[in-house]
Amino acid sequence: MKKYIIIVAGGKGLRMGGEIPKQFLPIKGKPVLMRTLETFSICDETIERIVVLPVDQQDYWKHLCKIYGFTLSHRIANGGETRFHSVKNGLALVEDNALVGVHDGVRPFVSSKVISECYRMAEVSGAAIPVTDVVETLRQVTENGNSQTVPRNCYKLVQTPQVFLSSLLKQAYSQPYTSCFTDDASVVEAWGHRVELVEGNRENVKLTTPFDLKLAEMILS
Ligand SMILES: Nc1ccn([C@@H]2O[C@H](COP(=O)(O)OP(=O)(O)OP(=O)(O)O)[C@@H](O)[C@H]2O)c(=O)n1
Numbered sequence: 001m002k003k004y005i006i007i008v009a010g011g012k013g014l015r016m017g018g019e020i021p022k023q024f025l026p027i028k029g030k031p032v033l034m035r036t037l038e039t040f041s042i043c044d045e046t047i048e049r050i051v052v053l054p055v056d057q058q059d060y061w062k063h064l065c066k067i068y069g070f071t072l073s074h075r076i077a078n079g080g081e082t083r084f085h086s087v088k089n090g091l092a093l094v095e096d097n098a099l100v101g102v103h104d105g106v107r108p109f110v111s112s113k114v115i116s117e118c119y120r121m122a123e124v125s126g127a128a129i130p131v132t133d134v135v136e137t138l139r140q141v142t143e144n145g146n147s148q149t150v151p152r153n154c155y156k157l158v159q160t161p162q163v164f165l166s167s168l169l170k171q172a173y174s175q176p177y178t179s180c181f182t183d184d185a186s187v188v189e190a191w192g193h194r195v196e197l198v199e200g201n202r203e204n205v206k207l208t209t210p211f212d213l214k215l216a217e218m219i220l221s
């Protein structure tokens with residue numbers, strides 16, 4: 001079955017701050033987004049790559065590719081108002097009867113094993129996402145500033161790539177947007193399809209704050 005990956009990098013990166021959008025920041029001398037694209041290419045060169053970028057960043061990205069001699073092929077789609085809208089724009093370039101993954105452009109450290117397992121499981125079940133265990137005690141904040149410990153084994157931390165049959169993901173993304181749609185699994189579940197869980201890798205952090213950049217440098221050292 002043909003495989004696609006939509007790499008979303010259409011966000012504002014407000015929590016990271018700074019002048020340069022976080023997907024272009026260099027880690028150990030190479031921009032994050034190039035590392036993410038390479039990770040998928042190393043795992044499986046046959047996966048067709050689609051990168052979603054804000055319209056006003058696309059020329060800068062092409063310029064960066066020239067400077068760094070980055071030649072991995074990919075198509076570009078326009079970023080949208082929210083992650084949901086960015087994914088939807090990327091999906092417009094995907095054909096039916098295929099497998100399609102959606103991955104955050106700022107998660108450069110996903111392992112080949114996790115990528116392969118998500119595509120394998122999605123081919124079997126239609127929908128698969130990587131998750132990791134909660135490794136610390138978890139506390140829920142309740143009313144009046146109170147809080148209580150909750151059973152951590154009832155929760156998982158969710159990563160990407162989230163992989164689906166393309167026809168299913170397109171149907172799910174035809175639903176009207178709601179703010180509960182923080183990932184692709186939530187969209188597919190709202191459409192009424194079960195999502196299978198695959199073991200993720202802990203290095204697969206989403207580079208969200210300046211602290212995560214330090215973590216990224218450490219992971220690569
Ligand atoms: N309109 C949007 C919003 C987010 N994303 C992408 O979705 C991924 C996960 O989002 P997050 O890391 O939270 O990025 P931002 O929304 O950019 O961050 P912030 O909330 O701090 O502004 C990122 O790769 C981001 O570029 C996107 O493609 N289009």
Ligand SMILES: C[C@](O)(CO)[C@H](O)COP(=O)(O)O
Pocket residue numbers: 083104158159160182183184206
């Ligand atoms: C899709 C995601 O990366 C799964 O963990 C996450 O939901 C996106 O992050 P955001 O901070 O909610 O945009």
